[in-house]
Amino acid sequence: MALVRREHFEFPELWRRFFDPEGDGSWLRAEEYVEGDTLVVRTEIPGIDPDKDVEISISDGVLDIRAHRQAETEHTGKDSYRSEFRYGSFVRRMPLPAGTKDGSVTASYHDGILEIRVPVGDEAKAETTRVSVTRG
Numbered sequence: 001m002a003l004v005r006r007e008h009f010e011f012p013e014l015w016r017r018f019f020d021p022e023g024d025g026s027w028l029r030a031e032e033y034v035e036g037d038t039l040v041v042r043t044e045i046p047g048i049d050p051d052k053d054v055e056i057s058i059s060d061g062v063l064d065i066r067a068h069r070q071a072e073t074e075h076t077g078k079d080s081y082r083s084e085f086r087y088g089s090f091v092r093r094m095p096l097p098a099g100t101k102d103g104s105v106t107a108s109y110h111d112g113i114l115e116i117r118v119p120v121g122d123e124a125k126a127e128t129t130r131v132s133v134t135r136g
Contacts, residue, residue, distance in 0.1 A: 028065055028092035039097065039118040045090065046112030047071055050133035054109070056116060058102040058129045063094045063118065102129045110136030 028043045045067050048054060055066045070087040096102070101119040108115050114133065 028067065028090045030065075030092055030094070032094065034120075037120055039100070039120055041065075041094065041116040041118070043092065043114045044112055045069070045109075045114050048109075050109035050114065050135065054107075054114065054133050056105075056107055056131040056133065058096065058100075058105060058118075058131070061096050061098070061100065063096055063116065065092045065094075065114070065116070066090070067114075105129065105131045107131050107133045108136045109133050 028045065030041055030043045032039065032041050034040070041063065043065060045054070048067055048069050053068050055064075057064045067090045068088070069090070070085070072083070072085040074084075075082045096118060097120055099121045101121045104119045106117045116131070
């Protein structure tokens with residue numbers, strides 16, 4: 001009887017490799033930090049059109065960032081043809097600190113980085129607010 005050795009992966013690692021072999025993720029990686037009285041959230045989303053492909057909203061104290069990317073390339077040679085496409089939807093939801101002033105939230109997109117600035121104040125609101133993205 002021969003023993004078969006199998007490499008052991010933890011489930012999250014196996015899941016990541018199966019669904020995301022290039023490490024790109026179906027979620028948005030983000031960094032958060034406080035600058036004065038402002039919470040700054042930065043995400044790297046290269047290759048998108050912020051006017052069409054990004055939706056940012058705040059509802060019940062949660063920042064919701066959604067983006068969609070679709071890219072296609074074709075190469076036609078003398079004896080060959082190659083077509084590649086890459087697409088995906090990305091989502092990130094982040095709870096905001098109490099006292100967030102969601103009516104004053106701003107977002108900008110420059111060099112593939114989406115930056116969202118959320119003023120933090122004394123009162124939190126429970127309404128849903130859409131945030132527009134400006135090009136930097």
